[in-house]
Amino acid sequence: MPISPNQGSTGGGTLVTVTGTNLSDTTGVMFGSKPATGLTQVSATEVTAISPSGTGAVGVTVTTPGGTSNPVSFFYVGAPFKSSLSATSGPLAGGNTITLNGTGLSTATSVSFGGTTAVPTVLSDSSISVVVPVGTVAGPVPVTVTTAGGVNNGLTYTYVDAPTIGTPAPASGPTSGGTAVTIPGTNLDTTDSVTFGGTPAPFAVINSTTLSAVTPPGTAGAVDVVVTNPAGSATAPAAFTYVAAPGI
Template sequence: MPISPNQGSTGGGTPVTITGTNLSDTSAVTFGSKPATSVTNVSPTEVTAVSPSGTGTVGVTVTTPGGTSNPLSFFYVGAPFKSSLGTTSGPLAGGNTITINGTGLSTATSVSFGGVTATPTVNSDSSLSVAVPAGAAAGPVAVSVTTAGGTNNGLSYTYVDIPDIGTISPTSGPASGGTAVTITGTNLDSTDSVTFGGTAAPFSVINATTLSAVTPPGTAGPVDVVVTNPAGSDTEVGAFTYVAGPGI
């Protein structure tokens, strides 16, 4: 006489189906010493019930006018605890795989990003991997994990849109570097690198539309300026020109 599923939340409320024979006129289903919160006799071979609260492993029995069945094992599982996201931001288009760390994750069936669900790959009881679904808009969303033990919330993931460079000022400076440059545009608040001619420049994020950078040394002539964030990069071709110093 199998039971499906054979595990559920310690808080109870898990619907289970018990199949077997001679189940007509079932009067009770018991989980350990506790009666099920709801019992439905579907047919002579099937009974459905809702588990009460409990802990550990308990025996589930069915009682009919003919007696009480042998017990079936049912495992109570605690709600998951999530301690961290391996990556806390990514592209609005989704598709990147992140790791979620915590405990009680071995029975995870879904991960929700702002209400959009994805199916995870369980690595262990303390780790799972999931491909992030596409987001509706740039910004933070709540992340929740659902397991046989329930759903746990409390983590946040930020969707990031690709940066877009608008203007660069000034557009030229000495090849020795050191020119303070202001870059304006959109989606700049999650910038993680700025390069001039492929060389990384020190920068500061002012706000979502403004960056401040200092040019590194370069070779005389125009170079590309590239702004990158977790969603991707935007390139302004030949947007800054290095000017050679005078020679005597």
């Protein structure tokens, strides 16, 4: 007499299908010492019922006018707990794979990012990986995991748009570096790096449309300015010119 699924939440509420023989006129389904609710007679070989609350492993039995069946094991599973995400932000287009860590994840069937679901790959009871789905708008969304034990949330993932940048000001400075430069643009509040001619520059986020950076040392001539965030990079070609110091 198999049952499906054979595991569910400790809080109860799992719809279980019991298949077997001589199940006509079923009068009750028991999960250990507790009766199930929502009993439905589907056919002479199938009944469905909703599990009560419980813990651990219990025997499920079916009672008809002919007697009580042999018990079949049902396993109660606690709700999952999530402790961390390997990455807490990424592109609005999705497609990046992240790892979710916690406990009780071995029965994970779906991960929701703000209501958009994805099917995870179970790595262990403490770890699953998932390909982030496409987001609807940039910004934070709750991350929800569904397992046989129930649903849990509490973590946040932020969808990020790729940056755009305009012309830095001032647009030139000495090859020795040290020039304070303001970079205008959009989606700059999640900036990871700023480079001048490929050399990283210290920077500060003023707001989503403004960065402040200090030029590193460079060689005379025009160089590209590149701003990068988790969604991608924006390049202002030849936007800053290094000027050599005079010599006499």
